Amino acid sequence: MSRWRPPAPHSTAIITRDGFEKLKAELDHLWHTLRPEVVKALAAAAAEGDRSENAEYTYRKKQLGEIDRRVRYLSKRIPSLKVAEGAPADRSVVFFGASIELENVDSGESVLYRIVGPDETDARQGWISIDSPLARAALKKRLDDEFEAELPGGRTRFVIVAVEYLDQGCPG
Numbered sequence: 001m002s003r004w005r006p007p008a009p010h011s012t013a014i015i016t017r018d019g020f021e022k023l024k025a026e027l028d029h030l031w032h033t034l035r036p037e038v039v040k041a042l043a044a045a046a047a048e049g050d051r052s053e054n055a056e057y058t059y060r061k062k063q064l065g066e067i068d069r070r071v072r073y074l075s076k077r078i079p080s081l082k083v084a085e086g087a088p089a090d091r092s093v094v095f096f097g098a099s100i101e102l103e104n105v106d107s108g109e110s111v112l113y114r115i116v117g118p119d120e121t122d123a124r125q126g127w128i129s130i131d132s133p134l135a136r137a138a139l140k141k142r143l144d145d146e147f148e149a150e151l152p153g154g155r156t157r158f159v160i161v162a163v164e165y166l167d168q169g170c171p172g
Contacts, residue, residue: 013082015117023078027075035071038067039064081119094115094142096130097166099165100113101161102160105158115129116129117129141160143162144159145160147160
């Protein structure tokens with residue numbers, strides 16, 4: 001008997017042009033380069049005889065399954081994504097693609113984030129998903145606005161110090 005779990009919330013199907021191109025390049029690389037190499041290595045491992053004790057065969061089967069799983073996901077996800085083009089008319093308001101500098105009201109600590117789609121988040125670069133609590137709280141706020149966000153460490157107050165959009169035909 002399994003536990004019932006509510007379905008996971010759907011992530012927002014929006015992405016920057018750069019993120020979209022990276023996903024397409026990843027799909028192309030997986031399908032046309034990596035998968036054929038793994039299939040060839042799997043065939044060679046299978047030809048070695050007894051598959052029950054063949055570590056190379058087992059490894060290649062798992063690797064092929066991971067590649068196929070990612071290819072299936074990308075094949076379904078890419079057509080459903082909407083690429084956000086251009087920056088908003090009012091560049092002092094936080095929207096998708098904005099690079100924002102926030103100051104923690106209590107500690108005075110300053111942080112930089114870029115609001116991107118859920119498929120292109122990268123904590124090391126400071127790219128946060130538009131679905132994250134911090135991004136949701138910051139959306140539609142203006143320069144010098146104060147807002148609260150419910151973060152894992154509790155409610156935190158921030159002030160928007162800077163809002164910037166890159167001029168590359170796409171926001172962010």
